[in-house]
Amino acid sequence: MRYLLPTFLLVGLVAMMLLRGYVHNEIIPDHRVRPPASISQVPDDIIEGGPVIDSRDKTAKPKSLTIPKHKLVLTFDDGPDPTWSPQVLDVLKKYGAHATFFVTGTMTSQHPELVRRMVAEGHEVGVHTFDHPDLSYQSASRIKWELSQTQLALAGAAGIRSSLFRPPYSSFADAMDNKSWPVTQYIGTLGYITVLDSTDSEDWQRPGVSKIIENATPKHGDGAVVLMHDSGGDRSQTVKALETFLPQMQKDGYSFDTVTQALGAPSAHTPVTGIDKWKGRAFIGAVSFADRGTDVLIAGLSVVGFLVILRFGLMLVLSFAHSRKVRRRRFRWGARITEPVSVLVPAYNERECIAKTVNSLMQSDHPIEVIVIDDGSTDGTADIVEAMWLPNVHVVRQENAGKPAALNNGIAHASYDLVVMMDGDTVFEPATVRELVQPFGDPRVGAVAGNAKVGNRNSLIGAWQHIEYVMGFNLDRRMYDLLQIMPTIPGAIGAFRRTALERVGGMSEDTLAEDTDITIAMHRDGWRVVYAEKARAWTEAPESVQQLWSQRYRWSYGTMQAIWKHRRSFIERGPSGRFGRVGLPLIALFMIVAPLLAPLIDLFLIYGLIFGPTEKTIIAWLGVLAFQAICAAYAFRLDKERMVHLISLPLQQVLYRQLMYVVLVQSWITALTGGRLRWQKLRRTGAVQAPGSIPTQRGHSAGADRRPVG
Known part of the structure; x- marks a missing residue:
């Protein structure tokens, strides 16, 4: 029993550190990105269609949806980030604009308060996998795990489940190929609408504020899904670009809506209740404890x-x-x-x-x-x-x-x-x-x-x-x-x-x-x-x-x-x-x-x-x-x-x-606990002898040495 509690504490510390590694994408990271492949298996309607793909109905042909004219869907990937997401939200609130945030499970579990704010301020939240792998490399079980763990984090953070999905490293619909299309089909069978983009601001390259605005602006009043990022690096240019882009586009007659608002569809959010909600909260609580506990350990x-x-x-x-x-x-x-x-x-x-x-x-x-x-x-x-x-x-x-x-x-x-x-x-x-x-x-x-x-x-x-x-x-x-x-x-x-x-x-x-x-x-x-x-x-x-x-x-x-x-x-x-x-x-x-x-x-x-x-x-x-x-x-x-x-x-x-x-x-x-210990006797062998001393046989008296002392 003497080793039980210390061992339990050590096991607890190890578990806490493993959980931290898990939510910080340190345990099973996969940063491979597949190069373009053949498009022979992708339907023409998908390649030539809009940025939103609905393949949920197994009995029907996949639908390709386009954003109506003069409607812009701002989407932000890879967040929430404690530095940049609040600034993006502040700018959106300032101009009365709504957006869709495709969050990762790792970031959601670390910063649940930001997801709650997104939902509370009328924005839409979508799934961007748990730790951002290229799904074309992953098995069906890994894909399902990536989605379910992100939904668990969303349930704990904001009490919702989302039906929107954006694959990592995605691009326009015409970039869909024989490797990414089967993933999109499989994810559709799980109840998700896949949202790609039609206008890429390329803000991740930090090309400058004016270039980000130019890249994000659609032509001829067309509607668009605009790709931006609120995490993954320095997003100061993105925030500054929004300060100009939002009022400028509103002046040109554009409205900024979420994906479902722009399409006139029901909200992608479904409230989570019961055991699923408590599982999510427990997960978020455990992650918070692991992060803070690890910070304490680092301080220690x-x-x-x-x-x-x-x-x-x-x-x-x-x-x-x-x-x-x-x-x-x-x-x-x-x-x-x-x-x-x-x-x-x-x-x-x-x-x-x-x-x-x-x-x-x-x-x-x-x-x-x-x-x-x-x-x-x-x-x-x-x-x-x-x-x-x-x-x-x-x-x-x-x-x-x-x-x-x-x-x-x-x-x-x-x-x-x-x-x-x-x-x-x-x-x-x-x-x-x-x-x-x-x-x-x-x-x-x-x-x-x-x-x-x-x-x-x-x-x-x-x-x-x-x-x-x-x-x-x-x-x-x-x-x-x-x-x-x-x-x-x-x-x-x-x-x-x-x-x-x-x-x-x-x-x-x-x-x-x-x-x-x-x-x-x-x-x-x-x-x-x-x-x-x-x-x-x-x-x-x-x-x-x-x-x-x-x-x-x-x-x-x-x-x-x-x-x-x-x-x-x-x-x-x-x-x-x-x-x-x-x-x-x-x-x-x-x-x-x-x-x-x-x-x-x-x-x-x-x-x-x-x-x-x-x-x-x-x-x-x-x-x-x-x-x-x-x-x-x-x-x-x-x-x-x-x-x-x-x-x-x-x-x-x-x-x-x-x-x-x-x-x-x-x-x-x-x-x-107020326990007491007694003076404990250790077992001795009598093998110790001082250097240079006269040897004495163990267990026998040394009475032969009787010279006077003092």
Whole structure:
């Protein structure tokens, strides 16, 4: 069930984009135009007749109708267009003229209000197919589909059905040939009157206003069907020509009527009622939703692009500045820290890892005491530690109460003012504790974030998380360090002043992201939180998608809880207000909004590959990936990591985006429904070992290493 709603939302987005492609003539476009063919099968009466052809009666001979003298039928093809159709309608209204608009289904579904206006102002509307293909290339089923879909759009837009039809790329009656005539006959059997033209203004060529007027003017007072366009390009010349053409022809005794008015026939419009009307409205509503929804998605994609560029740009610039600061020869936090440190190791069922974790601490080159807080383990975790008989290693047992309670219990048992916290599946290098506590030489520093690294990076999932830790977490922390808005001290490696912990009330159980919660609390209390990149901890990342999902679900939901808990800092003064107005928005943008919108990058990649423009889409997507690769390579260089793992970066970016989308949607659902998550235990293998550490057999004690500590 956890994947159902996110999957439903993704399917909905895909359906919405497909509908948009459908109504914008992007799914099945066909722009072929057939060259002239033989006219041997076309009746002479049709070729020599008028522009209106009625072949509806299968038992009778097709009729060719001519427009009476001094009557002009202005026809406009390819609309309605949101720019030009209103201007054409304004000119027609100004001079009391009526016209016939041959609309396409694609444009009608996008701009139904213009079709409603045409009908309301007494104009006639005809069918010009749905997406403007040359019907002589199409099958009978495709022709029927083109007509029925346009009628569906008309029903939804204006509540009518029209019996008028004009084929795309049509011309005069004498241009009818053996390819177009069968189409005209077939369409007649479907109940349509075909309207061609007898005077072509050629306004689509934009020959100039005077030329358009000259082309549109019939000779000797003859009646005519005049072809013009209100869509398909710049129609400013058409609008200007109408301003002169209409009053000039009216002065010459012409009237401007619709097709049926000029022929003295009943209206071509038939009201649509019942289920057909509601189907049309539903279609128009769906198209409107798809268009607006896609516009929102495009805006969201712009936000994502901006956030990606902003984030990586900030990370590159500030990380470079951070590295220069750290590497300055004379840079020091203050007096060198040599005093002993308490190391807290909360553990719940860590049988596979705990021996390596404790043994790595025994190799520390800084004086420490180790306090293992067994949180009600059922696998003998505490027994393993006690059987190691290591000096300065203490075991505290408690009933299962969760990680924050275990850490608070450890703080209560700690002997020293500086407290290091780590996970039970993490191993430290010998220099880790020493490097981690040096920033406390600055009395303003209340907490220090270490450099958490993935130890099990040989699998594909492990390699992806390795990239994420180096590129996403550690590069971020360098940026946040300089901005003095460090959002999270990782649970795998962090250090605190005990006095600072006591001032903020210790580790809180209010959220599932106790590390983010305590970090924000430190900022709000006025303490500096910094990053010690040389203090490295090796942790075992989840090795399956299921475990990774569980971990990120807890992190995401916990981060939301922490932001909500500390929301008042946004309006407060002092250090709390500074973090609230700078740190909280950045956390929300980079950890919640950007990952939630990130799948849009891949959705629009798919959309662009299918509907185009393909080349621009691929270039844009590769450009984003290249920017990410540059940032990743720089992060790997700063962390002195091998670049070989970046081979999997493209796949990691695509799949992680979808995973984080699912995680965040599920987190939002949990938050909005008031659900609760517990501190979840991930399955560990104990395979992680710090580089250069003394190997320890998994599942056995390390009691042989009993050298005094401190």
